[in-house]
Amino acid sequence: MIQRPDGRTELSVTGTDVAPPAIRLTGLTRVFGDVRAVDGVDLDIADGEFFSMLGPSGSGKTTVLRMIAGFEQPTSGTVELHGRDVTAQAPFQRDVNTVFQDYALFPHMNVLDNVAYGLRVRGMGRRERHGRAREALARVRLEGYDERRPSQLSGGQRQRVALARATVVQPKVLLLDEPLGALDLKLREELQVELKALQRDLGITFIFVTHDQEEALTLSDRIAVFNHGRIEQLGTPTEIYESPRSTFVATFVGTSNVFDAKLSQAVLGRGGVNALRPEKLALTGTGPGVPGTVAEVIYLGAGSRVLVDLDAGTRVTVLEQNSAGRAAIVQRGERVRIRWSDADVVALTPAAALP
Secondary structure: OEEOOOOOEEOOEEOOEEOOOOEEEEEEEEEEOOEEEEEEEEEEEOOOOEEEEEOOOOOOHHHHHHHHHOOOOOOEEEEEEOOEEOOOOOHHHOOEEEEOOOOOOOOOOOHHHHHHHHHHHOOOOHHHHHHHHHHHHHHOOOOOOOOOOHHHOOHHHHHHHHHHHHHOOOOOEEEEEOOOOOOOHHHHHHHHHHHHHHHHHHOOEEEEEEOOHHHHHHHOOEEEEEEOOEEEEEEOHHHHHHOOOOHHHHHHOOOOEEEOHHHHHHHHOOOOOEEEOHHHOEEEOOOOOEEEEEEEEEEOOOEEEEEEEEOOOOEEEEEEEOOOOOOOOOOOOOEEEEEOOHHHOEEOOOHHHOO
């Protein structure tokens, strides 16, 4: 038996052999001249999982995606798809499909023919491929758009067409290379919900590349945080956010107040390097807590970000919710005290000890 990311349990054994993962990367490395863009990545991605590769530009995540797709050849290491070594195979020989940020739609074709193109290449008859294409368009809420050209669609609609075209051929794995990056915030949030629902409906493995932390936390079953060509942390969204392993993960995924060994001792009363999320801190005017002075108050609508210069010699960020009728929580120059629960302090692993 194997537990799927969507909560279902299924039989997936032959004798005593557990079925292989959808994707297995072993010792995957890609070198460009003197640059190790990907540096010995080992990773298993489960069948039916929504998996995100998160990191800043140049961290290696897109290069890994391109090697899974077959657009780049590894310098060393292997790529397996459902237990089959596909490292040396061309992209069209792999049962994967890719959605790009720029959509890559054919401008001279209407929406229906764009979606049906992959089925046409596979030799499917016109009537059947158009029927399948209409079903795919219905899944992305584009019924009735068959005859429109890409130039007649909004950015969000073009992205939906790209998703329909990628999924109509029923690949075992769908690769998504920052597909929402060119959209405005509201549309991006809407498509995040639709994308997750589509993945659940299709039941196939989605591998999503993004530099947007909130996007990765919203969509993913698991996240691999990339830094300098390596996976710095792998885990569920909750594990990545609540229990970051390193200073990089703590500060890249959301915001954290990081205290070096000296400040940890002075402010937190403990050794090592530690972090506290801004929403875990509370402001008070009197009573117990670490004293400081408000340096800035940034109004965010639902909340306010308060920057406080502690008497101990460091600045921290506190996130306070704005309750009804409160114009401001505190004012610049105001003396405050900061409190927290010891259970919310996260000990960080030194960079030298990371794999």
